[in-house]
Amino acid sequence: MGTPLHELTIAEAGRRFRARTLSPVELTQAYLARIAALDSTLNSFITLTPERALDEARAAERLFAQGIDTGPMQGIPYGLKDIYDTAGLLTTAHSKLLETHVPTQDSAVQARLRAGGGVLLGKQATWEFAMGGPSLDLPWPPARNPWDLSRSPMGSSSGAGAAIAAGLCPAATGSDTGGSIRMPASVCGIAGLKPTYGLVSRYGVQPNSYSFDHCGPMAWTVEDCALMLTVMAGYDPRDPGSLDLPPEDYAAGLSAPVAGLRIGVVRHWYEDELEAAPAVIAAMDASIATFRRLGCTVSEVRLPSLRTFTDSKMPLTAAEIFTLHEHDLRTRPRVFGRSMRFRILAGALLRADDYVQAMRARAELTAITFAVMKNVDILLTAGSAQPAPELLPDEPPTFFGAKTPSLTAQFNLTGQPALAVCNGFDAAGLPLGMQLAGRPGEDALVLRLGHAFERATQFRHRRPEIDVSAQAVAAQ
Amino acid sequence: MATTVPPRPATREEIAILARNAGLDLPPDLFEELVQAYGNVEPMLMRLRRGRDRADEPAQVFDPRKFMPRED
Numbered sequence: 001m002g003t004p005l006h007e008l009t010i011a012e013a014g015r016r017f018r019a020r021t022l023s024p025v026e027l028t029q030a031y032l033a034r035i036a037a038l039d040s041t042l043n044s045f046i047t048l049t050p051e052r053a054l055d056e057a058r059a060a061e062r063l064f065a066q067g068i069d070t071g072p073m074q075g076i077p078y079g080l081k082d083i084y085d086t087a088g089l090l091t092t093a094h095s096k097l098l099e100t101h102v103p104t105q106d107s108a109v110q111a112r113l114r115a116g117g118g119v120l121l122g123k124q125a126t127w128e129f130a131m132g133g134p135s136l137d138l139p140w141p142p143a144r145n146p147w148d149l150s151r152s153p154m155g156s157s158s159g160a161g162a163a164i165a166a167g168l169c170p171a172a173t174g175s176d177t178g179g180s181i182r183m184p185a186s187v188c189g190i191a192g193l194k195p196t197y198g199l200v201s202r203y204g205v206q207p208n209s210y211s212f213d214h215c216g217p218m219a220w221t222v223e224d225c226a227l228m229l230t231v232m233a234g235y236d237p238r239d240p241g242s243l244d245l246p247p248e249d250y251a252a253g254l255s256a257p258v259a260g261l262r263i264g265v266v267r268h269w270y271e272d273e274l275e276a277a278p279a280v281i282a283a284m285d286a287s288i289a290t291f292r293r294l295g296c297t298v299s300e301v302r303l304p305s306l307r308t309f310t311d312s313k314m315p316l317t318a319a320e321i322f323t324l325h326e327h328d329l330r331t332r333p334r335v336f337g338r339s340m341r342f343r344i345l346a347g348a349l350l351r352a353d354d355y356v357q358a359m360r361a362r363a364e365l366t367a368i369t370f371a372v373m374k375n376v377d378i379l380l381t382a383g384s385a386q387p388a389p390e391l392l393p394d395e396p397p398t399f400f401g402a403k404t405p406s407l408t409a410q411f412n413l414t415g416q417p418a419l420a421v422c423n424g425f426d427a428a429g430l431p432l433g434m435q436l437a438g439r440p441g442e443d444a445l446v447l448r449l450g451h452a453f454e455r456a457t458q459f460r461h462r463r464p465e466i467d468v469s470a471q472a473v474a475a476q
Numbered sequence: 477m478a479t480t481v482p483p484r485p486a487t488r489e490e491i492a493i494l495a496r497n498a499g500l501d502l503p504p505d506l507f508e509e510l511v512q513a514y515g516n517v518e519p520m521l522m523r524l525r526r527g528r529d530r531a532d533e534p535a536q537v538f539d540p541r542k543f544m545p546r547e548d
Contacts (some may be wrong), residue, residue, distance in 0.1 A: 211536065240542050311520040318517055330499050333506055341506075346513040348498035349491065350521070357524040359534030366535065397509075399516035 005030035006167035024075030028057040044163035072227035074117030078171040083206035107204025124159030132340020151388040156180040161188035179408025185420035186383030186433025197415030198243035201236035209320040222450035259295025264376030276385040283424030306405035312361035322347025342397035383433030
């Protein structure tokens with residue numbers, strides 16, 4: 001029996017399109033049917049676009065028939081996190097404030113995916129404005145984790161993580177301000193890349209924190225993230241942080257050898273400072289052994305504490321996000337969900353010198369990190385200290401990083417590329433993840449190492465038994 | 477001789493002044509939320525206030541080229 005259509009990777013579907021053994025229409029229909037069957041349980045989509053998807057699939061099919069190839073996303077169904085603007089299509093940021101918001105222009109990423117022949121399945125759940133949640137006081141419910149429907153897919157790219165893991169789409173866009181691509185990728189058992197800051201345009205994406213926001217790809221495999229990034233990346237003068245770099249094919253060198261690469265393991269972050277679950281530590285140790293078998297040189301390195309990074313990052317986020325929402329906080333604060341409001345209110349009280357001191361700390365921490373990376377090519381640490389948590393509303397509301405420092409936000413502070421890759425499962429069958437972080441601009445190297453790891457392990461062969469568990473939930 | 481006031485948590489009255497300075501006129505229940513929320517970020521701010529070399533510049537850099545009119 002062949003691979004079910006909903007388990008095809010972008011790479012494999014593309015090969016079949018080009019060999020004329022699969023039609024984009026057939027693939028799109030398979031995903032639409034699966035969404036219709038399962039998403040009332042998973043809540044991964046806010047808006048579905050089935051007619052548009054079939055139109056775009058037919059257009060892609062015509063291009064293939066004419067011998068026109070617009071690149072790796074041609075004919076590939078995908079989801080957009082609902083903070084990416086789509087012309088003429090509802091874009092809510094999962095917030096009551098934007099419940100009826102229909103942009104007139106596409107975000108830069110959507111324009112690139114559309115021009116590349118992609119097939120938009122719909123807009124996906126997030127946490128409110130990619131910040132507050134999970135919440136039950138919003139117009140749409142939070143997404144669920146397909147590996148265990150009582151658990152959270154984390155966030156804020158929660159719909160993307162849940163949908164890809166469940167086989168409701170092979171590709172999705174995420175955004176990452178403090179870990180919002182990598183956390184869902186880790187606890188949903190998929191791959192997700194926070195690219196170098198500025199590599200992918202933020203134009204037309206609802207901002208969270210200007211100086212930390214990254215747009216990036218999420219998919220079942222690292223190879224698929226590379227294919228997506230090739231289409232998504234590119235200089236955009238409308239984004240003040242955009243990097244003016246020549247176009248790059250991020251999938252081209254994926255299979256090059258990784259022997260000789262120097263990996264620095266930041267063990268103290270997950271083992272000492274966060275007291276990671278034993279399964280996480282075991283998966284990290286097994287991953288280190290895999291990298292050694294691949295010929296990499298692995299050593300432990302020390303970096304400043306996660307607390308130090310979080311102390312710099314969160315005041316900056318609080319200040320930046322307050323400036324985005326201050327008018328609504330002053331005039332209609334109850335329209336926000338309680339979790340979101342709690343996480344943005346404190347920014348009102350920060351002083352200018354708080355912001356400058358946090359920025360001085362950011363400069364220092366970034367310089368220290370890159371000094372350590374003079375001796376290693378890649379930093380390796382856990383993607384999440386624990387497997388997926390129970391799906392509970394953020395009630396009473398919490399402030400990111402207050403009780404426990406973040407294991408992901410340090411790479412938003414430094415702006416370097418960081419990739420989440422599935423590196424095992426715990427005894428309950430919940431996926432675990434690790435992060436590979438490279439120097440700024442070395443996204444291709446990070447992807448190459450992640451791809452080599454996936455090829456050397458068997459974790460991509462295991463899928464959640466969503467069909468069975470969805471029926472069980474429906475029967476409750 | 478100048479002295480340094482040691483950092484201490486802001487009082488509710490001080491938070492009310494800061495909120496007013498920020499243009500927030502919150503009803504009592506939301507003011508409670510603000511007090512709770514600020515209690516989470518305030519320890520971070522205190523830890524950030526430490527002696528630094530005067531030459532330690534912040535991470536943001538002003539680049540005037542970004543504000544030139546676009547060609548198209």
